[in-house]
Amino acid sequence: MTEPINQIGTWIDIIGILSSVMLVAALLIWVERRMIGIWQDRLGPNRLGPLGLMQVAADMIKIFFKEDWIPPFADKAVFVLAPMIIMVTILTAFAVVPFAPGIGIIDFNFGLLYFLALSSLSVYSVVLGGYASNNKYALLGAVRAAAQTISYEVFMALSLMGVVMLSGTFNLRDIVEAQRNGWFCLSQFLGLFLFIVAVVAESHRTPFDLPEAEHEIIAGFHIEYSGMKFGMFFIGEYLSVTLSSAMIVTLFFGGWLGPEFLPPLFWFCFKTSIWILFFVLLRASLPRPRYDQLMSFGWKFMLPLALINLLVTGGLVLWMES
Amino acid sequence: MNSFKLCIDLILSQFQTLGTVLQHTFTKADTVEYPEQQVALFPRYRGRIVLTRDPDGLERCVACNLCAVACPVDCIALQKSEDQEGRWYPDFFRINFSRCIMCGFCEEACPTYAIQLTPDFEMCEYDRQSMVYEKEDLLIDGTGKYHDYNFYRIAGKSIAGKGKGEAENEAPPIDVKTLLP
Amino acid sequence: MESLLIYVAASVAIISSAMVITQLNAVHALLYLILSLLAVGIIFYLLGAHFAAVLEVIIYAGAIMVLFVFVVMMLNLGNATIALEQSWIKPRMWLGPSLLAVILLSELILMFSQAVSVTAINLVDAKQVGILLFGPYLLAVELASMLLLAGLIGAYHLGRRQTKANKET
Numbered sequence: 001m002t003e004p005i006n007q008i009g010t011w012i013d014i015i016g017i018l019s020s021v022m023l024v025a026a027l028l029i030w031v032e033r034r035m036i037g038i039w040q041d042r043l044g045p046n047r048l049g050p051l052g053l054m055q056v057a058a059d060m061i062k063i064f065f066k067e068d069w070i071p072p073f074a075d076k077a078v079f080v081l082a083p084m085i086i087m088v089t090i091l092t093a094f095a096v097v098p099f100a101p102g103i104g105i106i107d108f109n110f111g112l113l114y115f116l117a118l119s120s121l122s123v124y125s126v127v128l129g130g131y132a133s134n135n136k137y138a139l140l141g142a143v144r145a146a147a148q149t150i151s152y153e154v155f156m157a158l159s160l161m162g163v164v165m166l167s168g169t170f171n172l173r174d175i176v177e178a179q180r181n182g183w184f185c186l187s188q189f190l191g192l193f194l195f196i197v198a199v200v201a202e203s204h205r206t207p208f209d210l211p212e213a214e215h216e217i218i219a220g221f222h223i224e225y226s227g228m229k230f231g232m233f234f235i236g237e238y239l240s241v242t243l244s245s246a247m248i249v250t251l252f253f254g255g256w257l258g259p260e261f262l263p264p265l266f267w268f269c270f271k272t273s274i275w276i277l278f279f280v281l282l283r284a285s286l287p288r289p290r291y292d293q294l295m296s297f298g299w300k301f302m303l304p305l306a307l308i309n310l311l312v313t314g315g316l317v318l319w320m321e322s
Numbered sequence: 323m324n325s326f327k328l329c330i331d332l333i334l335s336q337f338q339t340l341g342t343v344l345q346h347t348f349t350k351a352d353t354v355e356y357p358e359q360q361v362a363l364f365p366r367y368r369g370r371i372v373l374t375r376d377p378d379g380l381e382r383c384v385a386c387n388l389c390a391v392a393c394p395v396d397c398i399a400l401q402k403s404e405d406q407e408g409r410w411y412p413d414f415f416r417i418n419f420s421r422c423i424m425c426g427f428c429e430e431a432c433p434t435y436a437i438q439l440t441p442d443f444e445m446c447e448y449d450r451q452s453m454v455y456e457k458e459d460l461l462i463d464g465t466g467k468y469h470d471y472n473f474y475r476i477a478g479k480s481i482a483g484k485g486k487g488e489a490e491n492e493a494p495p496i497d498v499k500t501l502l503p
Numbered sequence: 504m505e506s507l508l509i510y511v512a513a514s515v516a517i518i519s520s521a522m523v524i525t526q527l528n529a530v531h532a533l534l535y536l537i538l539s540l541l542a543v544g545i546i547f548y549l550l551g552a553h554f555a556a557v558l559e560v561i562i563y564a565g566a567i568m569v570l571f572v573f574v575v576m577m578l579n580l581g582n583a584t585i586a587l588e589q590s591w592i593k594p595r596m597w598l599g600p601s602l603l604a605v606i607l608l609s610e611l612i613l614m615f616s617q618a619v620s621v622t623a624i625n626l627v628d629a630k631q632v633g634i635l636l637f638g639p640y641l642l643a644v645e646l647a648s649m650l651l652l653a654g655l656i657g658a659y660h661l662g663r664r665q666t667k668a669n670k671e672t
Binding site: 075077078109110113114116117118120121123124127128130131139142143146147149150153157170 | 528530531534537553554557558560561564565566569570572573576577628629
């Protein structure tokens with residue numbers, strides 16, 4: 001057995017990875033609005049700078065300098081803590097993402113479980129934010145977020161077990177290497193579908209953005225937030241989209257693997273950006289389900305499907321081996 | 323089992339939606355980039371209100387107040403006055419464009435085609451008071467949309483010693499107060 | 504170095520556990536409980552049980568505590584409850600439990616003083632855990648699954664919608 005945990009990045013790597021991830025998340029503000037504009041036959045932000053790229057800077061300036069207001073009726077300590085949780089959990093989850101051979105922060109034997117653990121912790125951000133706001137809409141959003149995350153987390157982990165069975169490891173780098181003979185998106189098609197749905201629900205993106213449904217509960221959990229604290233929720237959402245895309249690529253689309261003429265890092269970033277665009281496409285096209293539909297879809301359809309996938313994959317793996 | 327099939331159908335329909343939206347990558351945006359690119363306005367577009375004159379160059383408005391009554395936001399204010407011949411005209415005529423919703427009801431209500439809406443909506447002001455247009459701001463020199471219409475040619479006019487309909491080739495005016503034909 | 508980390512994590516766990524008991528606000532108490540569980544996860548990790556550490560975070564901190572927070576949020580405990588809690592935390596109330604706890608603690612200290620020191624940290628792999636669970640401990644796994652099944656059936660019964668047919672019976 002190899003060492004369970006290896007640090008492969010120096011401090012420079014860590015700072016580089018974290019800052020580029022933050023940069024991507026900030027750029028996503030622009031990318032998302034621009035792409036949704038294209039798909040809805042509009043233009044999107046195009047006033048500031050070339051192609052409207054300076055919109056990112058403008059949004060940043062606005063978020064940084066807006067009054068950071070804490071409502072007097074709020075639970076102050078928790079109110080301040082909540083937006084930090086999502087940033088910390090998602091950014092630390094990037095530690096295990098295998099960008100390319102030799103590029104990354106740590107090589108952890110339980111990398112997949114580590115990702116699951118941190119993504120399950122990130123729900124506290126929403127739940128506590130909604131609770132601490134002491135506002136009925138925020139509380140409704142928090143309650144929705146808690147129920148939704150619990151339900152979808154169950155089959156999120158189960159949908160990944162097929163990948164673990166096929167590759168025989170929890171180590172993300174070994175999982176990527178195990179896909180040399182064929183990406184898992186073919187053999188684990190159901191798992192991929194389940195994982196995408198679960199990940200979208202986990203990061204509260206449309207069509208599963210019920211915790212912040214504007215039309216029903218105004219803005220949900222972040223209704224009382226403004227300034228930088230709101231910005232953390234906002235960037236946290238884009239960070240989790242980036243993380244989810246990176247994990248989809250790592251687990252199902254062969255990570256850094258690709259034709260040799262371009263470096264592995266390029267292939268990883270290329271695939272990840274395609275999946276980020278897919279998340280944006282989801283937001284541009286799909287409507288939000290009703291809450292009871294969301295719940296029954298999760299428990300009555302996705303969970304049995306995940307169990308069937310698990311059973312069939314396990315059976316096939318045993319049959320192939322014998 | 324039936325609901326399972328329903329779920330599958332619904333999921334497939336979501337994928338169809340995704341495909342349809344993805345096709346829109348290649349369609350042209352409908353946006354008109356307004357300040358740089360002028361908007362195509364139709365001749366009967368309902369924009370800024372003007373007061374027109376008849377072909378003889380006299381103002382058409384007879385200060386009947388129907389426009390002020392019809393206005394749903396009460397943005398029109400006017401004061402009736404009479405000249406020596408007894409013809410009515412507005413002493414002042416004031417439209418508060420910060421209230422006006424460009425609905426065109428005043429135009430419909432006007433019996434003399436005096437008040438008309440024009441294809442112009444660019445009326446931004448820094449001072450709210452500048453949005454209140456007086457009669458001299460509203461009155462234009464032209465006839466607006468109805469070039470040949472002259473109210474008094476059709477309605478007739480009483481002059482000294484001769485009432486309405488008493489001149490040659492004139493029909494007596496309709497008595498609006500009776501029900502008889 | 505590692506023992507220092509363990510001591511730090513352990514003291515965080517102990518302090519936050521104490522805060523769980525003394526906090527008046529239920530949600531704050533739950534937050535300290537989550538912190539305590541995370542600290543225990545760190546200890547597991549440092550002891551070489553990586554799998555247990557990650558599962559601790561996923562299952563306890565990530566799932567069960569979310570449910571706890573969920574329920575507490577729904578209860579809408581106001582200032583009245585805080586006052587009530589305040590009245591409960593009197594020396595007389597926690598004299599008994601703490602006395603019993605002191606007995607257990609002294610027993611633990613006695614055991615530790617006689618135990619041989621842990622020489623090497625034994626790394627536990629996920630595969631080993633799986634083999635153990637479905638080998639020697641199969642019976643326990645099966646018993647746990649029976650228990651969970653009973654819980655599942657109970658939850659189904661409680662959550663079943665009352666239709667006209669079964670309301671009359």
